[in-house]
Amino acid sequence: MVVGIKTNRANDNIVECENNNIASKCNDKLYSYEEALTLAGHGAYSRRLLLLLSLALLAMGLDMFGFSVAVAGCGCELQLTHRQRGILNSMPFAGPILMSYAWGYVSDTAGRRRSLLAAMLGAFSCSALGSFAPNWIVLGVMKLIGTSFVSCAQSSTYALLGESCSERVRGSYMLLMTSVLHTTPILYFTIGYFVLGLEFSYDLGLIQFTPWRLYSLLLSLAPLLGFFSMLLLVESPKFLANQGREAEALKCLEKIWTTNGGEPNMYPVKRIILEESTTKKSVSLAQSLRDQTVPLFKPPYLKHTLILYYITAVVYGSSNSLVTWLPFVANTYFGSTRNSNISISGLCDVLSEGNVDTRYSKNITDTFEPQCSSKLEPNTLFVGIALGVLFASINYGVSFASSRKKLVTILIFLLACCGSVGVMFVTDPLLVVPFYVVAGIAGLGIGLVSSYFVVLFPTSHRGMAACLGVVAARLSALAGVNLLAAGLHAACTGTFTTLGLFIFTGAAMACFLPSDTAAKEV
Structure with a gap:
């Protein structure tokens, strides 16, 4: 609840009471959007917004990244070769590349909430159908289409959150929502460990319904939950106001006011003024797409676009x-440390071609292994849980430093760079894997970068800017996954050296971000 708020406008001495009532006469004065949103208060709706959008983002994480566990589980039944596994694991990164541009356009023209409703329903349908795929090709196609839907959540959730809660909590809320995203490894590894450990098989004619299909069905429920969650929220009032739909925007703001504890029909704001233009013209689809995209690559936004897209590429290319x-x-490292016949001087020695423990270096050819297991190993479960807890905890701590986004972003990159260097030189078995995890800590920059998309781009281009950022993110992740796969064995030291330099350039680029006091919402 906000108490004792005064606006900067002349003759506006507004005092907000504990129940969100306004003590002064308002009539039809013009309020800026930030003033109107601040007067709507902070309370039950704000917390509901954070919770439900976090669920939508969690659904995206489970649908995209939990698929790797499904691939591990279906390998025996679908008789996957190593190359086919690689293709399937690439689908969650390829899907967003195909549709992110379209989702940016839909988000900026149809609305944040509406785009999320369509995305979640589409993702649920494709994921559920993919659970009954008769072969790996159908499975890959359904995941490609499904993740092209659910990728909308990565940008639209941050836009809806940033435009629907007051500036006082906006930055910390975005980082808290990202903390929820970082818990996804805990969920999909845990669910996968117990579900894939079951032993059953039901003949459904064209397919055998086995544990990996049950696992996929369970994960498909996450986007469905995200769909129903969006029904409990209102559209972004700023999006509506920017579209010239002021009456609808005021209605949404009044709903926020009432849910936050204000008395019905007592919301003081009757008129909103936006600093950005809301003039709309009837144009062709091609012209509309150009109008949404071209301004991002022209002054005054060009600098912000290039900086944020490069930082995004570093975050996702390294961490993912x-x-x-x-x-x-x-598995490879700890398996090798238990082999007394191997002299270990570091991770790269273990990953080099001559030292990899053969128990953990199978499936490197394009032949199917008739003796294989669809179950997750206990140490894989431990790694997934530890990763989720670590990243979520650190990101939660970072949320309390949301007013220092630039400094925190730089420090995260430098810490990840140190992790990459440490991997090459540390020989203590208890430190090697932790340094490897620290090298991936650049992923904590996801929430920080997303918050910059909200404050540096206008409402009319915010969705497109963020969704094109998703394209940059997934392209870099797709390249990083494949390059790391090739480099870990062939040139391990060179790979981590290059990775460290790449992360360092991200820290250098972050120095050009606007200061936290200068970065005001457009």
């Missing part, structure tokens, strides 16, 4: 690739 290969690296 390292996290994807973490279970393999952990």
Whole structure:
């Protein structure tokens, strides 16, 4: 609840009471959007907004990244070769590349909430159908389409949150929501460990319904939950006001006011003024797409666009690739440390071609292994839980420093750079894998970068800017996963050296971000 608020406008001495009532006469004065949103208060709706959008983001994480566990589980039944596994694991990164541009356009023209409703329903449908795929090709196609839907959540959730809660809590809320995203490894590894450990098979004619299909069905419920969650929220009032739909925007603001504890029909704001233009013209689809995209690559937004897209590429290219290969690296390293015949001087020695423990280096050819297991190993479960707890905890702590976004972003990159260097030189078995995890800590920059998309771009282009950022993110992740796979064995030291330099350039680029006091919402 906000108490004792005064606006900067002349003759506006507004005092907000504990029940969100306004003590002064308001009539039809013009309020800026931030003033109107601040007067709507902070309470039950704000917390509901954070919770439900976090669920939507969690659904995206489970649908996209939990698929790797499904691939591990279906390998025996679908007789996957190593190359086919690689193709399937690439689908969650390829899907968002195909549709992120379209989702940016939909978010900026149809609305944040409406785009999320369509995305969640589409993702649920594709994921559920993919659970009954008769072969790996159908499974890959359904995941490609499904993740192209659910990728909308990565940008639209942050836009809806940033435009629907007061500036006082906006930055910390975005980081808290990202903390929820970082808990996804705990969920999909845990669910996968217990579900894939079951032993059953039901003949459904074209397919055998086995544990991996049950696991996929369970994960498909996450986007469905996200869909129903969006029904409990209102559209972004700022989006509506920017579209010239002031009456609808005021209605949404009044709903926020009432849910936050204000008395019905007592919301003081009757008129909103936006600093940005709301003029709308009837144009063709092609022209509309150009109008949404071209301004991002022209002054005054060009600088922000290039900086944020490069930082986004560093965050996802480094963290996603390292996290994807973490279970393999952990299994390989700890398996080799138990082999007394191998002299270990560091992770790269273990990963070199001559030292990899053969128990953990199978499936490197394009032949199917008739003797294989669909179950997750206990150490894989431990790694997933530890990763989720670590990243979520650190990100939660970072949320209390949301007023220092620039400094925190730089420090995170420098810490990840140190982790990359440490991997090459540390020889203590108890420190090697932790340093590897620290190298992937750049992923904590996700929430920080997303918050900059909200404050540096206008409402009419915010969705497009964020969704094009998703394209940059997934392209870099797709490249990083494949390059790391090739480099871990062939040129391990060179790979981590290059990775460290790449992360360092991200820290250098972050120095050009506007200061936290200068970064005001457009």
